[in-house]
Amino acid sequence: MSFIADKQTLEDMNLLGRYNQHSIFNLFNKVKTAGGEKLLQEMFQTPLTDPELINKRSETFQYFQSRHTAFPFSNEQFDAMGNYLSGTSGKFFPRILLSLAYKKLLATIVRDEEYPKIQSGLRQTIAVLYQCKTFISQLEEEQQQHPFYDELQTVKNILNQPKLQWLEKVQIGGAPYSIQITARYDHLLRYTLRSALQTVMNIFYMLDVYLAVANLAKDKSxxxxxxxxxxxxxxxxxxxxxxxxxxxxxxxxxxxxxxxxxxxxxxxxxxxxxxxxxxxxxxxxxxxxxxxxxxxxxxxxxxxxxxxxxxxxxxxxxxxxxxxxxxxxxxxxxxxxxxxxxxxxxxxxxxxxxxxxxxxxxxxxxxxxxxxxxxxxxxxxxxxxxxxxxxxxxxxxxxxxxxxxxxxxxxxxxxxxxxxxxxxxxxxxxxxxxxxxxxxx
CATH class of the missing domain: 3.40.50.300 (P-loop containing nucleotide triphosphate hydrolases)
Incomplete structure (x- = not known):
């Protein structure tokens, strides 16, 4: 059952409004990512009516407030990853390899930008995934269950699966990847694991909201x-x-x-x-x-x-x-x-x-x-x-x-x-x- 608050009520209390400087939404809008801001808007538009769900969300905010943790990513990093994953790859590896070879040839002959963009998006996505893995290991507490435990375990299980073990060794900077390596990573990230990586992004958007609101609560007492x-x-x-x-x-x-x-x-x-x-x-x-x-x-x-x-x-x-x-x-x-x-x-x-x-x-x-x-x-x-x-x-x-x-x-x-x-x-x-x-x- 959804919580009732009509247009006049929302306006009377100045609750919503991304572009309204004095709205309550803007008071809490300290998130770092566009995905986090979208999630925050959804939370403001859909208050809860189940006491268990309300208390669990409150406990999650309190947990992160007690940790004094800052969100480690910028909107640009997540935007780059989101833009890369939203692009099309392909189901069959040989076709991806041929397509990338053609795009690289166009980049060499007529300075077409598509192949460099794929290389850049791939590198930035790999960098974000590596940082996600590192950040989660820093958040872990041995044998301690906390309100965000299941979400962190979901991300950890995705990033620790055998198909992504190369994340520990891959060279994030340096020379461009070869066409073979680019095709292999591109097929894995944008086809095989595309849905799973979107889940990772959604959980980090949620984490962005929890950390931003928890830190505001601390600042405002x-x-x-x-x-x-x-x-x-x-x-x-x-x-x-x-x-x-x-x-x-x-x-x-x-x-x-x-x-x-x-x-x-x-x-x-x-x-x-x-x-x-x-x-x-x-x-x-x-x-x-x-x-x-x-x-x-x-x-x-x-x-x-x-x-x-x-x-x-x-x-x-x-x-x-x-x-x-x-x-x-x-x-x-x-x-x-x-x-x-x-x-x-x-x-x-x-x-x-x-x-x-x-x-x-x-x-x-x-x-x-x-x-x-x-x-x-x-x-x-x-x-x-x-x-x-x-x-x-x-x-x-x-x-x-x-x-x-x-x-x-x-x-x-x-x-x-x-x-x-x-x-x-x-x-x-x-x-x-x-x-x-x-x-x-």
Missing amino acids: FSYAKALPNAANIFSATGLRHPNINKAVANPVSFHKDSNLIFLTGANMAGKSTFMKAFGINLYLAHMGFPVAASDMEFSVKQGIYTSINVPDNLDMGLSHFYAEVLRVKKVAEEVSNGKNLVIIFDELFKGTNVKDAYDATLAVTAAFSEYRNCLFIVSTHIIEAGEILKQQSNIQSLYLPTIMNGSVPTYTYQLQQGISADRHGMMIIENEGILELLEN
Whole structure:
């Protein structure tokens, strides 16, 4: 079963985007190879829903983080090998030999580049395979099983088979190989062992991702979440923070089935949206088995996450901002009422309508959603009056982000506190900016 996160959710949390400098993907994209980057993109697009698979991937990252190992290859080396192996060779050795002889003749007479390219690709592929063999021997630990053991053994078995014993003796530099040697190696690598060598490359792309992410986790002081079966419906984290903000303020967050909704209040700029994004991003990363920006975390796996943070209007369809909000809430309600185990984040419910309607709708919708104890919710709002009624429900946590006034200047702690915000500093901020005085003058 695939993890659900639609386009708006991914955009709200700025998760994807190779060319988006501030995306969470780019935070982790420290890989060395194009194949590693492609694999990293696939991991970001397909979070896991099996706690055993999530925990195994986390354990693999932790294993490589403990080794302090750097990926020993460049993208150019693997590109050269990939380009060489993607070319055609042939099934029959005599034909390969004749073909190479013809290509070499063309290279001599008309300076055709194909034969030198084959020689270069062959040499670079042999060099990479030799380095792979050396690198794996350095990673081996006697009689110790580790999370990446099976993959390394697969590569080791491929490279240690009798057909490749010549790798130990072959001259990597020096004069070009003879046509006979070139034909023999070319037939072996690009025909006989082509599939096996692609497996070697894929495992090293995987290794590239594991080493890059593990080293980032060490640099950023990230930790690893423990995945639990969904039945427990638990989320608990300390020191949770936004992974893409340096020196971000950390907060504890806790849910369980009898306390499954956070009703969040606070002034503008107090940090509500950032906190909700931090929660959503880390939950998403945890389902990938990736390191998280928290001191510690454990969570019951979910089927997906929906956010409603930056709901756009749609002028082409004639949708106002409010109606777009309503349709978004309806979509989430359909998913929740169908029994799916989800995490839902609503930022400023129904801000596109008048205060009275917003109050009534926030109160009714929040109370109705909270009854789905298999799901977890965070709902933020400025309608603090709704919070006074909702806090009477035992499964709703009332939390707020405070504003501290230094005279007429607001400052923010970004630290969660129990209760409902009483901050009403909007007019004070407007007065501080001198807007009314400017208009009067």
